[in-house]
Amino acid sequence: MRLMVNGTPHEVDASPGDRLLDVIRGPLGLTGTKEACGVGECGACTVLVDGRAVVSCLTLAVRVSGEVTTVEGVAEAAPGLCRAFAEEGGFQCGFCTPGQVVAAYGGADPSGNICRCTGYAGILRARESACS
Ligand code: FES
Ligand code: FES
Structure with a gap:
């Protein structure tokens, strides 16, 4: 399948049941995205698809047609947010x-x-200072 991630097109081998999280961390090697609960409850695995936050542990990779942004892409686009x-x-x-x-x-x-x-408190302060 084809996947656009952080502005770069990729061709990856993915099975119909592979989660977006597995493809990001596996073949693409972008291990910044974490798995915690694995059932869509905690948000640790959040990525953006066309700018919308999705939990990659509940998203089938083959269903993704938009551009994916991971934390590596955010770190590049908005270093001030990570610093905050x-x-x-x-x-x-x-x-x-x-x-x-x-x-x-x-x-x-x-x-x-x-x-x-x-x-x-620190998380909310960081969001406030970097995103407002
Ligand atoms: S790992 Fe918790 S929501 Fe995906
Ligand atoms: S779970 Fe440890 S910093 Fe948030």
Whole structure:
């Protein structure tokens, strides 16, 4: 299948049941996107498809026809957003952070991304300072 990711076209071998998350982390080697719950509840695996936040653990790769943006693409397009998470203490273990950063970049509601560590204050400050 063909997949446009972070502005680059890719040809990847994907089975009908492969999740977008598997293709991103596997053949494409973009391991910034994380899997936590694997059932669409936590937002750790969030990527953008045509600018809209989606959970890649519940998205079949073969169904994706739009442009995918991962945290690597966001880091390149909006380095200030990633810096804001660091400066505002918007992470601790960091496992949820790629999804938080992508969701913030896409303007998604922060309540879609669960964090076990931070208490959310730093995350919300980072979003506020970088996205407003
Ligand atoms: S890993 Fe996809 S929503 Fe939690
Ligand atoms: S920083 Fe650890 S889960 Fe969010």
